[in-house]
Amino acid sequence: MQVVPYGERAALVDLDDAGEVVGLRAALSASPLSGVDELVAGARTLLVRFDPARTSFDRVRAAVHDRESGTGPTPGGPSIVVPVSYDGADLAAVAEASGLSVPEVVRRHSAATYTVAFCGFAPGYGYLTGLDPRLHLPRRAAPRTRVPAGSVAIAGEYSAVYPHQSPGGWHLLGRTPLAVWDADREPPNLLSPGTRVEFRVRS
Known part of the structure; x- marks a missing residue:
């Protein structure tokens, strides 16, 4: 997994496949990050949009790595x-x-x-x-x-x-x-x- 800046208000997470995107998005949704406004899923990426007045790229990157390392089975959605x-x-x-x-x-x-x-x-x-x-x-x-x-x-x-x-x-x-x-x-x-x-x- 790689997390890179995407402008001043977002981080782009590169993953191996769509299953990992689903799992990480579910983990971030279940335990929301302070200052994060939106999660936008793609085929191999997850865009994490945040408010720079409330958090920073470094904090988002660290939190994403924490969630990723602890991700288990994908929680059931609707x-x-x-x-x-x-x-x-x-x-x-x-x-x-x-x-x-x-x-x-x-x-x-x-x-x-x-x-x-x-x-x-x-x-x-x-x-x-x-x-x-x-x-x-x-x-x-x-x-x-x-x-x-x-x-x-x-x-x-x-x-x-x-x-x-x-x-x-x-x-x-x-x-x-x-x-x-x-x-x-x-x-x-x-x-x-x-x-x-x-x-x-x-x-």
Whole structure:
């Protein structure tokens, strides 16, 4: 782990993988640092924004190292269940690429427990860790210009739910009627860093 200044009001923590980001963010959230205003998670980084009138970079760096060295299992965050109809356009191709049957792809994807590691790409788009390693596939060679809202997809080590219709290059496994982003709801996003997610096969 490396902690470096990011301007005068933030420290950038470089970590090995998204799982470490989730764990450190959970540890810092459970035991907040005085003067810290915000924690912003990325794929391999955690940005710690602080008020220089109340703390300093050196104090933040020391506290981050203390939390990191004592980090155990990630505490349970809020959890949601996402019902999925596994009828996605790429389901058969994913099965072929992974050497699994279609029912086995569905079983493995829906059996895992996921954690939102970070958000990006679009409002409400959560990158979920916990995907079965047999389903780790590179993005599609040719992205789609339109992916419907509610599409459940995988790419690399992540799974995701598209919150809006948008372009996208992930493999589509299915769809959910659950609105993971609703601007009229408070808060509008269901998928925030630390949230646990289960995908459940719709009957």
